[in-house]
Amino acid sequence: MSDASFLTLDKLSLAYGKTIAVKDLDLEVRKGELLALLGPSGCGKTTTMRSIAGLMNPVSGRIRLDGSDITRVSANKRAVGLVFQSYALFPHLSVFDNVAFGLKLKGMRGAELDAKVSAGLKSVGLSAFASRKTPELSGGQQQRVALARSMVMEPKVLLLDEPLSNLDARLRLEMRTELQRVQKESGVTMIFVTHDQVEALALADRIVVMKGGAIEQIGTPQEIYNHPVSSFVAxxxxxxxxxxxxxxxxxxxxxxxxxxxxxxxxxxxxxxxxxxxxxxxxxxxxxxxxxxxxxxxxxxxxxxxxxxxxxxxxxxxxxxxxxxxxxxxxxxxxxxxxxxx
Ligand SMILES: Nc1ncnc2c1ncn2[C@@H]1O[C@H](COP(=O)(O)OP(=O)(O)OP(=O)(O)O)[C@@H](O)[C@H]1O
Ligand SMILES: [Mg+2]
CATH class of the missing domain: 2.40.50.140 (Nucleic acid-binding proteins)
Structure with missing residues (x-):
């Protein structure tokens, strides 16, 4: 494995029953890269993410992460984090306990747990909110909790599926910068789904434009913006x-x-x-x-x-x-x- 193929999707096909949602998808993601998946509704962005996270089995093809074939590895053993559009926080738990949840499941306790969670909250600017219940937070703050909760698990890849789409324009911009900062500071490999071209152009190291379950173009924001290969991308x-x-x-x-x-x-x-x-x-x-x-x-x-x-x-x-x-x-x-x- 080289850093250029930290995460590899190899001829990946994904289906819901008889409906093929993604067909023969090839993709190489570099270590530490922020990759945006861009495309219209229904083009297979979420489906691709679900397969990387281990939430659905491919019909054919393979997924490799950090040198191992993880195609058949269960979701909780993959070191892949997933942040959805709806943050799915536990409303009855405090911010601290939401972030601690996954670590506790792994058996972490005491000072080590405290230190990890505190560092996670600090990295997203929420140290002062540790004891609040999550329904008492704004949308942007809830999004930060969801981000911290995934990041403390130290995933090899963090998947974000339209994480900003519930936020208003100003918060969106703020969170966009925040995401970029967290990603650069932690060096985590990130795949970010959006159907907002401005967001993809602003955030990503490379953009993957998808159409009808296949990749239409992969390139840097400059390449995609200035040299679209097709009328669809243009x-x-x-x-x-x-x-x-x-x-x-x-x-x-x-x-x-x-x-x-x-x-x-x-x-x-x-x-x-x-x-x-x-x-x-x-x-x-x-x-x-x-x-x-x-x-x-x-x-x-x-x-x-x-x-x-x-x-x-x-x-x-x-x-x-x-x-x-x-x-x-x-x-x-x-x-x-x-x-x-
Ligand atoms: N649970 C499901 N059962 C059957 N078909 C599904 C299911 N989920 C998605 N699909 C179909 O698979 C295709 C890809 O869906 P997917 O959710 O990956 O699209 P998307 O690119 O994430 O779209 P959006 O931007 O609207 O979130 C679509 O045609 C969709 O109708
Ligand atoms: Mg989707």
Whole structure:
């Protein structure tokens, strides 16, 4: 085993009865890495996590962790921690006892237990709350208890399934930073499920984009953001103008259209709204929507290519609804897609 394959999923297939949820999934997770699983509802994120945690048996394939095959090892012997969206804390127990629970099951008692739990609470900033009952905590604090409870078990891998989705926007941001800090300080290998691309881009060392029970793309946040391999990934990371390419032309609702510049060899091309230039260019569109977004203004243009989303500096003069505007899709600013659909 090398650090590059600390956790390996090898041709993993997972099913609920006859329904295949994940098919032939290959994944190598590095030691100490924070990996985000990103994808739409139903693509198999939770199912993949459940199999790593040992909560479901694969139909086929293997799971290796730290040099051992754990495919058939029971959940409580895997050294894998799991934090869910619902924290599943014990409401009748104090914060301290919630965090101590798993350690006690392992037979730890006395000063050693006290020290471990105290260190765990300190690492998530909850030392002052040790004797509170968990229902008397805010959502963010409960999430920290759940995190501490998993971390004190010193898992080899910590799995977090949408841990922030119950929190409001501000707390989410705060907890995101907290998670990142705990992960870097402890060096624990973490897999984090989200369907929020911003969260994945902000947190992860690498992102795995899943679609229909398979991996669509793996890469660093920069790779995923700037070089999506397919229209699916491009759509997921905010390219709003996505076209198939056929015989050097864009396939649009108004027919196949040539651009001024030659198109690269690709199955598709995608532009972010801010890559669209407005006010000049060989194409024309009618403003069907305009909204002020602080530093920028967002336009919806109706054109012979169909609907185009553009985002330009708000300091530029605004165009009103119904105005006819010249625009361009600069080929140099497009992301070429290897797969369309
Ligand atoms: N207990 C179950 N019984 C039958 N099918 C299930 C069960 N749990 C999940 N599935 C199916 O397996 C597929 C993958 O589900 P999974 O829960 O892994 O998706 P997910 O990516 O976590 O989605 P979400 O973002 O909504 O949490 C879906 O098609 C789902 O309907
Ligand atoms: Mg899920």
């Amino acid at each position: 759509d997921f990371v905010g390219f709003e103008n996505i076209f198939a390419v056929r015989d050097g032309k864009l396939v649009t609702s108004g027919g196949d259209i040539s651009l001024r510049d030659e198109l690269p060899v690709a199955e598709g091309l995608a532009w972010r709204p801010r890559a669209v230039t407005m006010g000049s260019g060989p194409l024309t569109g009618v403003v069907r929507g305009v909204s002020f977004a602080g530093g920028t203004r967002e336009y919806v243009l109706e054109s012979r290519l169909g609907v185009i989303k553009a985002e330009v500096d708000a300091a530029l003069p605004a165009h009103g609804l119904g105005a006819e505007i010249a625009f361009d899709l600069p080929v140099a600013d497009a992301a070429p897609l290897q797969r369309f659909g």
